[in-house]
Amino acid sequence: MAVKNDRKKSTYQEIAAEAEVSIATVSRILTGASKVKPETRDKVLEIMARHGYDTADLQMVKQPQTSGIIIFNIPSLGNPFYSQIASGAKAAARRHGFQLLVNEEHINSNTIATLTGLIQKVNAAGIITTNHVPTPLLRKLYDTLPLVQCCEFDNELEIPYVSIDDIAATKATMEYLISLGRRRIAFVNGPMRYKYARQRLKGYTESLEKAGMAQDPALVIQLPDVSYDMAVSAVGQLLASPQKPDAFFCISDVYAAAVVKSCARSGINVPRDMMVTGFDNLDIASMVNPAITTVNQPKYQLGFSSCELLVDLINNPQTGVRRILLETELIVRESTSPLIS
Amino acid sequence: MAVKNDRKKSTYQEIAAEAEVSIATVSRILTGASKVKPETRDKVLEIMARHGYDTADLQMVKQPQTSGIIIFNIPSLGNPFYSQIASGAKAAARRHGFQLLVNEEHINSNTIATLTGLIQKVNAAGIITTNHVPTPLLRKLYDTLPLVQCCEFDNELEIPYVSIDDIAATKATMEYLISLGRRRIAFVNGPMRYKYARQRLKGYTESLEKAGMAQDPALVIQLPDVSYDMAVSAVGQLLASPQKPDAFFCISDVYAAAVVKSCARSGINVPRDMMVTGFDNLDIASMVNPAITTVNQPKYQLGFSSCELLVDLINNPQTGVRRILLETELIVRESTSPLIS
Numbered sequence A, B: 001m002a003v004k005n006d007r008k009k010s011t012y013q014e015i016a017a018e019a020e021v022s023i024a025t026v027s028r029i030l031t032g033a034s035k036v037k038p039e040t041r042d043k044v045l046e047i048m049a050r051h052g053y054d055t056a057d058l059q060m061v062k063q064p065q066t067s068g069i070i071i072f073n074i075p076s077l078g079n080p081f082y083s084q085i086a087s088g089a090k091a092a093a094r095r096h097g098f099q100l101l102v103n104e105e106h107i108n109s110n111t112i113a114t115l116t117g118l119i120q121k122v123n124a125a126g127i128i129t130t131n132h133v134p135t136p137l138l139r140k141l142y143d144t145l146p147l148v149q150c151c152e153f154d155n156e157l158e159i160p161y162v163s164i165d166d167i168a169a170t171k172a173t174m175e176y177l178i179s180l181g182r183r184r185i186a187f188v189n190g191p192m193r194y195k196y197a198r199q200r201l202k203g204y205t206e207s208l209e210k211a212g213m214a215q216d217p218a219l220v221i222q223l224p225d226v227s228y229d230m231a232v233s234a235v236g237q238l239l240a241s242p243q244k245p246d247a248f249f250c251i252s253d254v255y256a257a258a259v260v261k262s263c264a265r266s267g268i269n270v271p272r273d274m275m276v277t278g279f280d281n282l283d284i285a286s287m288v289n290p291a292i293t294t295v296n297q298p299k300y301q302l303g304f305s306s307c308e309l310l311v312d313l314i315n316n317p318q319t320g321v322r323r324i325l326l327e328t329e330l331i332v333r334e335s336t337s338p339l340i341s
Helices: A012-019 A023-031 A038-050 A081-095 A112-121 A135-144 A166-179 A195-210 A228-240 A253-265 A283-287 A299-315 B012-019 B023-031 B038-050 B081-095 B112-121 B135-144 B166-179 B195-210 B228-240 B253-266 B283-287 B299-315
Strands: A069-074 A099-104 A126-129 A147-150 A161-164 A185-189 A220-222 A247-250 A275-280 A293-296 A323-326 A329-331 B069-074 B099-104 B126-129 B147-150 B161-164 B185-189 B220-222 B247-250 B275-280 B293-296 B323-326 B329-331
Touching (some): A012 A023, A012 A038, A023 A038, A069 A081, A069 A112, A069 A299, A081 A099, A081 A299, A081 B099, A099 B081, A099 B112, A112 A135, A112 B099, A126 A135, A126 A299, A135 A147, A161 A299, A166 A185, A166 A247, A166 A275, A166 A293, A166 A329, A185 A195, A220 A228, A228 A253, A228 B283, A247 A253, A253 A283, A253 B283, A283 B228, A283 B253, A283 B283, A299 A323, B023 B038, B069 B081, B069 B112, B069 B299, B081 B099, B081 B299, B112 B135, B126 B135, B135 B147, B147 B299, B161 B299, B166 B195, B166 B247, B166 B275, B166 B293, B166 B329, B185 B195, B185 B228, B185 B253, B220 B228, B228 B253, B247 B253, B253 B275, B299 B323
Parallel strands (some): A069 A099, A069 A126, A161 A323, A247 A275, A275 A293, B069 B126, B147 B161, B185 B220, B247 B275
Antiparallel strands (some): A099 B099, A293 A329, B293 B329
16 A cells, blocks of 8 residues: 655645546555556556655555456347357457356446446456447446457547458458449448448448449438348338449348348349348358358457457556457359359 | 254254255355255254254345346357347346346356356356256256256256247147148258257157158258258258158258258249248248248247246245246248248
């Protein structure tokens, strides 16, 4: 604990004010009751030393013992995209003697108290987030415990992540469709609050520009949710319009499956009259008929690497913020290739 | 604590021996350190009283405080069958102020130590199992903490469960196929270690008997795993044989999707030349083309009811063992109905 010398000291309140942190943070540093970021800790200790506190013993205060439990947070258990990611994360956790539990939660201002309560209850060693988290809440969580973002990440904060290069993956797929002679490529997108939706739209737009093709707003379908039924309706309407596309780039295999179904209902031959590409390489992409060309995300590896980063952060809090983008690949199936089917 | 009178007492070892329980169980009753079944507790206290212990205060020992965390154990995060069940269980948990965390584990002799370690670490209030657990391990878990079986259950033990009547659901579907004039109905089944696989096979056999139709062993495909790729291969072989069926009853929509794909590859028209039924009503059943007729399991309700039973068991350990079978329904889609498609 901090040993006071005999001259009059600044209060902890004054220390906190000068360091621009809360008293709770100062208290956490003094008691070691929970993790504090190394920079914050160093800053507070430096100020305390300047104010006459003997901080030598504080430098030695150990980070608190945790349960060895890692929380893997996903927005929906019903989204098959996350299952292989969780498996990868679980494997990495086990390798290092940690246990991984899955929590289903949309992290927002309504749910953050429940989540932090849970973190305390299980005395979690760290957390992996996979979905969009509002910036202030993400910062708050990262101040509370070791955190790594997987897939969705916040570019504004200095917080580690493992993800893919959405723009590059989209451009590669668009170039492929254009190389097959497609000129009216529709784009089926998810909610713009997601990094992946914004970046894939950017990749789509830049690909059209590069190819000297005008972007037709009628061909961009923006959906509020990754829902199959919603996509079947929206795509059905576009197929019935006079401005029919000759291909669909879908930001999800779920949407692509909806396009394949809509085409079957409208008697449109895939791939001859309509090419379709998806994203993620979910099981559904190879189960529908024709099977769907898609961008493979290295899902298992995304989970594994995220958890490796997290364990490193737990064991070495001084580790700098690392950011990793993994490679994707285009998997060509029947929905773009008449030769395969 | 147990107050000893002045005359010489039997040791706890002797009490345990007479009650036919372990010393650990006696200790748990004395300290209230974890849950013990009411019958066991009553028996031990009765024997202690007979041996001159004053057990009056022990009758009042409270069940231990737990974290309010319920573990929902599933064999695979990649199996979409469990996601809606988990959502139902989570809703029920929240309703009662509990939190639900998902653990992915095949519970067997290799993994039981990890699981019980986890239960201790998070100080779990209870657990819901969804998959096959070997009988001795299930008994051990149930002795450790409140437990409810969801979907798969063990008929040999007096442990609560919520599930469906697999035999009745299978018979209803088989009668439907027979009523449509099908006479050579193939059966695609999963591993026989599962209750659902044994009971659905029983329902299949009894339906054929009732209809006076001989069971052709060549039409029963028994697969070691619920794998789409495996089913595509096995079904493809049967379709190429001279003993082709005129319908498929599949114990999973994943298998049914594989049959639809195999038929498309072999140029067989579904439903005209081959009717197909699945089981579970997963998203995939309506996403493939033609959409698959299937048995709907009330997945959300299975999870919700399991967790309601569990919370009741946590709050009232004296509650008797309750067993619930929920209703299923046949959802007719294009794979059996030319009129719909």
